[in-house]
Amino acid sequence: MIWVFAVVVVGLIAVLAELLLSYQKRASDLRTKQDPFRRRIRAHATAMQDAMGGIQGVATEQIADFTTELQALAKRAEELREELLRLERQVFGEGGAAAAEKEDVIEDGDEDAGKVDAEDTPEDKIREAQDFIRAEVDGHRLSLQRDVEVVRRTLSLLESKLRRAPAVGEKKN
């Protein structure tokens, strides 16, 4: 009888040892499987931070330049518009003084855009000057403004995305 119980106790000790060993092995397997995922998560977070850092520096610098350029363009457009208004007043109001202002219309713009035929009437020249302002000055300014807006919007979206990303990554690391 004692022998039977002794064998049972030894068997139970063996079962306990076996249990502990097998569970340790499974836990170690699971931890080993986690490592590559942790590494990849860190790599994603670093890549995002790097990409963001690089583009943010360049974008901030260039946006400042573009803003200055936009202000200069706006000023120039305003000057041209005022000049055109003055010409219009002379052409439609005083009539005779239009020929004297011909040089101003062409002066500020591109050579081809400002060129007018010898037979053009003052009204045609005014219309061409209006087209020039609209296409060359306003068009350029608006395109630039749109690009700057796209950059600003995308940057702020990026920042908000990255503010959320590391918080999730750090929680489980």
Add this chain to the structure above:
Amino acid sequence: MLEGLLIGGVALIIVNLVVRDQTQFRISRLRAELLGLISEEKRLAERRDEVELMVAQIADALMRADRR
């Protein structure tokens, strides 16, 4: 002697059960952590693609604006 073996046997059965339960709990926690890491890795990979796309868009817009 017989009583000692009997008590020892019962104690060993209880210890076995406790060890099994505790370790199973730890294993299930590790498994859940692994699943969480897998899904987080997938989410971050998607976010990284989005971020790279956005960075490309910004670079594109900057280059376009620079060329004007």
